[in-house]
Amino acid sequence: MAVTSAPERERNGALAAGARLWASFARRPESGAVLSLLVVGAFLSIFTTQFLTVGNLTLVARGFAFTAIAAMGAFLVILTGGIDLSVGSVMGLAGLTAAVLSATGTNPLVAILAGLLAGTAVGAINGVLTATMALAPFMVTLGMLSVVRGIDVAITGGTPIQGIDPVITWLGQGYVLGIPVPVWIMAIIGLLLTFVMTRTSFGWHVYSIGGNEEAARLSGVKVRRVKIAVYTVAGLLAAVGGILLTARLGVGESTSGTGYELDVIAAAVIGGTSLTGGRGSVVGAIWGAALLGVVRNGLVLLGVSDFWQTIAIGLVIIFAVVIDRIRTRNAP
Amino acid sequence: MTDHGGLAVIGASKRFGSLPVVKDVDVLIERGRVTALMGENGAGKSTLLKMLAGVHRADTGTFVLDGEPVEISSVPEAQQLGIAIVHQELNLTENQTVAQNILLGREHTYGPKWMGFIDTRKVRAHAQSVLSRVGSAVSPDATLGDLSPAQQQQVEIAKALSQPDISILLLDEPTSSLPEEQAKELLALLRGLSASGLGVVITTHRLDEAFAVADRFVVMRDGDKVGEFEASDPATTRDRIVTAMVGRELSTLFPRERRPSDHLALEVSNLSRGMVRDVSFSIRAGEVFGLGGLVGAGRTEVARCIVGADRKSAGAVRLFGEEVRIRSPRDAVSLGIGFVPEDRKGQGLVQSQDIERNIALPNLSTWQRAGLIAFSALRRAVEQGIETLRIKARGPRQLVSQLSGGNQQKVVLAKWLARDLRLLILDEPTRGVDVGARADIYRQIDEIAAAGVAVLLISSDMEELIGLSDRVGVMAEGSYMGTLSQEEISQEAIMRLASRLDSLSTDASNAGGEH
Numbered sequence: 001m002a003v004t005s006a007p008e009r010e011r012n013g014a015l016a017a018g019a020r021l022w023a024s025f026a027r028r029p030e031s032g033a034v035l036s037l038l039v040v041g042a043f044l045s046i047f048t049t050q051f052l053t054v055g056n057l058t059l060v061a062r063g064f065a066f067t068a069i070a071a072m073g074a075f076l077v078i079l080t081g082g083i084d085l086s087v088g089s090v091m092g093l094a095g096l097t098a099a100v101l102s103a104t105g106t107n108p109l110v111a112i113l114a115g116l117l118a119g120t121a122v123g124a125i126n127g128v129l130t131a132t133m134a135l136a137p138f139m140v141t142l143g144m145l146s147v148v149r150g151i152d153v154a155i156t157g158g159t160p161i162q163g164i165d166p167v168i169t170w171l172g173q174g175y176v177l178g179i180p181v182p183v184w185i186m187a188i189i190g191l192l193l194t195f196v197m198t199r200t201s202f203g204w205h206v207y208s209i210g211g212n213e214e215a216a217r218l219s220g221v222k223v224r225r226v227k228i229a230v231y232t233v234a235g236l237l238a239a240v241g242g243i244l245l246t247a248r249l250g251v252g253e254s255t256s257g258t259g260y261e262l263d264v265i266a267a268a269v270i271g272g273t274s275l276t277g278g279r280g281s282v283v284g285a286i287w288g289a290a291l292l293g294v295v296r297n298g299l300v301l302l303g304v305s306d307f308w309q310t311i312a313i314g315l316v317i318i319f320a321v322v323i324d325r326i327r328t329r330n331a332p
Numbered sequence: 333m334t335d336h337g338g339l340a341v342i343g344a345s346k347r348f349g350s351l352p353v354v355k356d357v358d359v360l361i362e363r364g365r366v367t368a369l370m371g372e373n374g375a376g377k378s379t380l381l382k383m384l385a386g387v388h389r390a391d392t393g394t395f396v397l398d399g400e401p402v403e404i405s406s407v408p409e410a411q412q413l414g415i416a417i418v419h420q421e422l423n424l425t426e427n428q429t430v431a432q433n434i435l436l437g438r439e440h441t442y443g444p445k446w447m448g449f450i451d452t453r454k455v456r457a458h459a460q461s462v463l464s465r466v467g468s469a470v471s472p473d474a475t476l477g478d479l480s481p482a483q484q485q486q487v488e489i490a491k492a493l494s495q496p497d498i499s500i501l502l503l504d505e506p507t508s509s510l511p512e513e514q515a516k517e518l519l520a521l522l523r524g525l526s527a528s529g530l531g532v533v534i535t536t537h538r539l540d541e542a543f544a545v546a547d548r549f550v551v552m553r554d555g556d557k558v559g560e561f562e563a564s565d566p567a568t569t570r571d572r573i574v575t576a577m578v579g580r581e582l583s584t585l586f587p588r589e590r591r592p593s594d595h596l597a598l599e600v601s602n603l604s605r606g607m608v609r610d611v612s613f614s615i616r617a618g619e620v621f622g623l624g625g626l627v628g629a630g631r632t633e634v635a636r637c638i639v640g641a642d643r644k645s646a647g648a649v650r651l652f653g654e655e656v657r658i659r660s661p662r663d664a665v666s667l668g669i670g671f672v673p674e675d676r677k678g679q680g681l682v683q684s685q686d687i688e689r690n691i692a693l694p695n696l697s698t699w700q701r702a703g704l705i706a707f708s709a710l711r712r713a714v715e716q717g718i719e720t721l722r723i724k725a726r727g728p729r730q731l732v733s734q735l736s737g738g739n740q741q742k743v744v745l746a747k748w749l750a751r752d753l754r755l756l757i758l759d760e761p762t763r764g765v766d767v768g769a770r771a772d773i774y775r776q777i778d779e780i781a782a783a784g785v786a787v788l789l790i791s792s793d794m795e796e797l798i799g800l801s802d803r804v805g806v807m808a809e810g811s812y813m814g815t816l817s818q819e820e821i822s823q824e825a826i827m828r829l830a831s832r833l834d835s836l837s838t839d840a841s842n843a844g845g846e847h
Contacts, residue, residue, distance in 0.1 A: 199450050201439040204428070208436050211425025218387070218423050219491075220408050220437035279427045 029272025030284030032323050036270075037291045040298060048301040056297070058180060062248070064267075064293030065182035066091070066241040070260065071267035071285040072193055073123075073237030076230045078268055079210045081277030082130060082137035084231065086122060087238045087264045089148035091257030094119040094239030095246025096152055098168060099161045103252070108165035116239045122148055123235015127228035137231075145261065153254045161252030172247025182244045186286065189237065194282045206230060210277030238264075262317070267292055270320040292316065337398040338362040338531045339384065339415070339500050344393030346379055353379045355555040356392075361500060361531045366522055368546035369535040371577055372794065376555040377535040378420065381502045384533075385417035386410035397499070414499035416492035418506055422484055424491075426477035431459035433476050434491045462490040466521055482514035489521070500531045507541060508628060519545040538626070539570050539831045551576040574827045586799035587775050590782035592619035596653065597786030598755050600638065603647030607810035608633045611647070615755070615786040620777065622801030623790045624826045630810040631790045632674055635757050638788075639664040639671040651754065665694055670748030672741075674759040674790075680744040681732050687743055688714045688728040695750045717746035722772050738762075738769025745776055756780055757788045762796060774800060794823050808832050 025031055044051040051057075070087050077084045098115030102108050126144055130137045174181045197203035205226045208216040217223050241264075242257055249256070269275060270291055271284030295316055299309045339361040346354040354376040361367055361384075369377045382388045384395075386407045395402050397413055404410050410417075424433045432455075440455050441448025459472040468486040470479060476487065485506060492501055503522070507515035522545055526532040536542050542549060543563070551559040551573060559576040561568040597617040602610050608630040615621040623631045637644040640658035649656055651667060658664050664671065673679040681690050691714050692699065699710040714728045721742040725735060732743055741761060748756060758777070762770045777800060781787050791797045797804060804821050806813045806829035813829040816822075828834040 199452070201441050201448050201450055204432055204436070204439060204450065207428055208425045208432070211427050212423065215423035215425055216436065218407060218419070220411065278425060 028284075029274070029279055029281045030287045031272070032320075033271045033284060033287035033291050037287060037294060040291065040294055044294070044298040044301065048298070050301055051298065056301075058178075060293050060297045061183045061290075062180035063297070064289040065180070065186040066245045066248075067260065067263045067267055067292065068186050068241075068286045068289035069182075069189055069244070070238045070241035070264040071271070071289050072189060072282055073234030074264045074268040075271070075273045075280055075282060075285040076206060076237075077137070077234045078265070078273045078275060079206055079277060079280050080227055080230050081210050081213070082227070082231070083141065083265065084123075084126060084234050084238075085138065085141040085261050085265075086126060086144035086148055087234070088257045088260035088262075089145050089152060090119045090122050090235055090238040091242030091245060091260055092152040092255070093122065093148050093155075093257075094242035095244075095256050096155045096161065096252045096254070098243050099164050099246050099252030100155055102165040102168055103161050103163040108167040111165070112168065112171075112243060115243045116236060119239025119242060120232055120236040123238070124228065124232040126235065127231030130231060131224040131227035149258070152256070156252060156254040158254060160254075164247070164250060164252065168243070168247045169250050170247075172244050173250070182248070185240065185244065189240070190282055190286055197282055202226065202229065207278060210274075210279070212278070263289070263292055263313075266313075266317040266320060269324055270316070272324075275321070275324055288320075337499075338365075340396040341380075341384065342394040342396070344380065344383055344395075345391050346376075346383055346388055347391060353555050354383065354390075357552070357555075357557045359550055359557065361533055363499065363529055363531040364526055365547040366526045366532045366534065366545050367548045367550060368542040369533055369550050369552065370542055370573060371535075371552035372792065375552040375577075377552055378504050380552070381417060381504050381533065381535060384410070384500070385415055385502055387417070411495055414495065414497045415502065416495045416498050416500070417502040418485075418488050418492050418504065420504040420508065422488055422509075424476050424484060424488060426475075428476060429472065430463070430470055430474050430476055430479070430487050431455050431472035433487055434459045434462060434472070434494050436491070438494070458494060459490070462494045463487075465493055466490050467517075481509045482511070482518075485510060485514075485518065489518075493525075498530065500533070501525060503532070503534045505535055507536065507538065515541065516544070539573065539827070540833070542573075543570065549573055553577060570833070571824060574824055577827075587778045589778055590618050590620070592781075592802055593617045593784070597651065598638075598788070599648075599650040599653075600634070601648050601650075603634060603637055603644050603649070605633060605637050605642060605644045605646075608637070609810050611807070611812040613805045613812060613815060615788060617652075617754075617786050618781050618784050619802045620781050620787040620789055620800055622797045622804040623788060623807065624792075624794075624797050624804050625807035625813075625830045627792060628809075629807040629830065631807050632759055633810075634807070635671065635759055635788065635790060639669055639757060641671075668752055668754035670694075670751075670753050670756045672744050672748065672756070672758045672761055674763070676737070676740055676744060676763075681740060683733040684731070686729045686731050687718065687723070687725055687735075687746075690732055690743055691717055691747050691750055694747055698751060713750050714746075717749060720749070721746050721776055736769070738765040738773070741765055741773060742769065742776075745773065749776070749780070753780070753785045755786045755788065757790070759790045760792060761789070762791075762793065770796075794826065797826065798823065806830050 070091060074084055074087060094115040097118045098111045101111035101114055122144060126141055129135050129140045171181050176184055197206065205216065205221045208221060209223055209226060213223060246252055246256055267288035268285045269288065271286065271288030273280030273284060292313065295312060296309060299312055341357065341359045344354055344357045357380060369380065371377050379388060383390045384404065386404050386409050389405045395404050402413055404413065435455050435458060440451045440458065442451060443449055456472045463470055463472065466486050466489050468483065468490065470483050470486060476484065479487065507518055510518060519541060522532050522534065534545065547563050549561040550557060561573060593616055595617045596614050599614040601612045604610055611634055625631055633642065636642040638649055640660045640663050649658065656667055658667065661671065682693065688710065692710055696705065699706045711728060718725060718728065723739050723742045723746065725739060732740055735743065762773055765773065777787060789800055798821055801821065802818055804816045804826060806816065806826055808830050816825055
């Protein structure tokens with residue numbers, strides 16, 4: 001090395017700092033989703049005129065907020081090495097419970113609380129069955145998917161529920177400072193949950209259970225209790241997403257939330273939550289939901305027909321699982 | 333009791349099912365001293381340690397800590413008493429940081445334990461202080477998965493030391509995953525910790541390690557304590573400890589009807605893969621060739637390379653004088669090589685299927701007529717296998733998962749007996765098998781060899797290795813240490829090679845056909 005000029009050194013320093021920044025970004029679980037979102041976003045900005053408009057982006061954000069909120073719950077469950085397939089039905093249950101109560105004249109706040117409680121209860125049952133009886137979460141929650149969907153239909157009696165209190169519909173349709181209410185709620189939950197996962201012993205324990213359950217047990221972590229809490233919180237978050245979904249539609253349909261488990265679980269995994277457990281981030285779930293939302297929106301804007309959209313979303317999900325596999329194989 | 337205090341264990345016993353693993357053992361673990369718990373695999377060392385750490389609950393036994401009788405029936409209870417354990421397998425989570433791992437379950441928080449706000453500064457400082465105590469330069473913020481095995485081991489020990497009021501530190505084979513240099517550093521650290529007043533217990537089967545670190549040796553065999561030696565006693569020699577560890581009489585368990593021929597059946601030359609370097613040996617037809625060494629010496633890796641389960645990076649394999657290229661276990665099967673893997677449940681058998689299906693699996697082509705399975709011929713062969721091996725089962729259709737370990741292993745053997753074999757590789761064929769079934773298996777191995785098949789026997793059971801083998805090759809840390817002829821085979825000779833006390837020049841004693 002000969003003499004280097006001061007500006008050159010500065011540039012080298014800046015380059016090194018940039019490389020470090022890039023390396024630490026690439027290590028984040030959500031980096032894949034963020035990059036994909038930028039690529040897809042750039043593509044759509046170039047090839048459509050409507051994509052990069054405030055109006056469209058606001059709509060997209062409102063559209064994926066429900067998924068993102070439930071996906072944060074799915075993230076928790078998957079982080080422990082489990083899975084919750086009942087999330088779509090639970091979204092329906094919570095929304096419909098709130099809708100029915102509200103339509104029959106109950107105070108809207110009470111109706112919302114009841115909806116939240118219903119979802120939380122289903123989550124708690126999932127957690128207790130999985131954690132204390134060592135049942136496979138896949139089967140427990142698959143059964144619960146069907147049970148709860150049946151309850152959903154029973155609640156509505158098969159007819160759409162009209163006359164939901166405007167306080168509730170505002171949650172799904174309203175704006176604060178020009179930003180849709182569901183997006184606010186998503187952001188607040190995201191911040192709270194990030195704090196819980198990185199700064200509380202509960203959060204650390206969830207990561208440790210997914211990383212090495214035996215190690216956690218031998219270290220004195222109350223594995224069962226943490227798992228039950230995780231499924232319960234996942235139920236609560238699904239309920240929040242479900243109430244917002246019904247609120248936005250303004251009508252309580254018995255099919256509300258049907259098939260959402262696909263998007264919700266996919267969002268968590270696309271956002272970098274490893275299906276083998278122990279790795280993932282809260283914001284990853286949001287990024288994953290955002291990517292799915294943007295892809296859907298983009299396909300509509302490009303005028304792609306319905307069935308191609310379904311195929312494309314499926315391919316995005318399979319792609320995410322391939323990425324997850326490569327990630328875990330290369331993991332140190 | 334001594335003035336120093338410590339943990340006295342009186343009459344500790346433990347059975348798993350009907351199998352006694354630790355039998356009425358008395359041990360005194362004194363503070364300020366290092367006790368080495370020695371014994372072969374399966375001697376009950378790990379189980380005893382786990383009983384002290386509350387992982388297994390003792391069936392009988394009294395524990396006295398510093399003169400006070402104590403109860404140890406769970407991990408938290410043991411932790412409360414200041415007993416910490418470093419398990420043989422690392423118990424860490426790879427995606428979390430070093431500090432998170434060290435204080436897992438005991439994070440410093442502002443609120444309730446299970447959902448408190450973490451005081452990250454305190455967690456870091458605590459982790460840093462125990463890391464410096466173990467002399468580790470690792471940052472508390474590093475991600476665990478990025479560390480080397482030696483560094484991860486340091487973190488594991490730091491984690492044990494981070495327990496409040498620790499008085500007894502138990503380590504189960506702490507050096508098994510470490511290279512020599514780092515193993516030495518670890519032993520020095522343990523000496524330092526015991527000097528600071530901890531009672532340290534380490535299990536190992538490496539002799540030089542035990543001699544480097546221990547003040548006292550406690551030797552176990554088959555669940556019994558068979559000897560206790562003071563390091564300061566000049567009468568304590570390696571030979572005495574080895575004899576105590578192994579010391580059994582060879583019985584008539586091992587028939588010898590076979591006659592090794594002079595034809596070389598298998599020649600392995602300069603085989604390498606990963607830690608296995610330059611391994612060469614040869615086996616004659618009709619010979620049982622034992623491969624001895626410590627767990628992790630690379631013996632299974634050699635076997636897996638020979639049968640094509642793993643790709644070798646260098647070297648050649650010749651079968652009856654002909655160089656063969658084996659790229660997959662399928663190639664090996666078609667060349668007449670049978671492999672009975674160590675992990676019977678995971679690799680040897682399809683647990684959910686019956687005896688007949690399992691025996692048929694590698695042999696389906698034998699019983700195929702025009703692409704269809706000839707069930708009657710298959711049934712006859714299976715019934716014959718059940719009879720010759722004395723498999724205790726209700727019939728060919730019984731699920732293998734319902735059989736005892738010994739009978740399962742017989743089914744694995746029957747799988748290979750049903751076809752024309754030239755080489756049979758057995759990896760720990762009688763682990764977890766009771767003596768009665770062992771005798772049947774040994775007799776069968778002898779018969780197989782008598783039929784002219786070359787047998788490669790990997791075994792950590794000294795009695796079996798010595799009793800069954802015509803010659804014994806020994807490996808240590810991936811290298812081939814030498815071959816012992818029938819007259820040279822002894823427990824001491826094998827142990828000395830396996831722990832690298834001795835080395836034979838391999839070319840002098842490995843020319844298969846000589847003597």
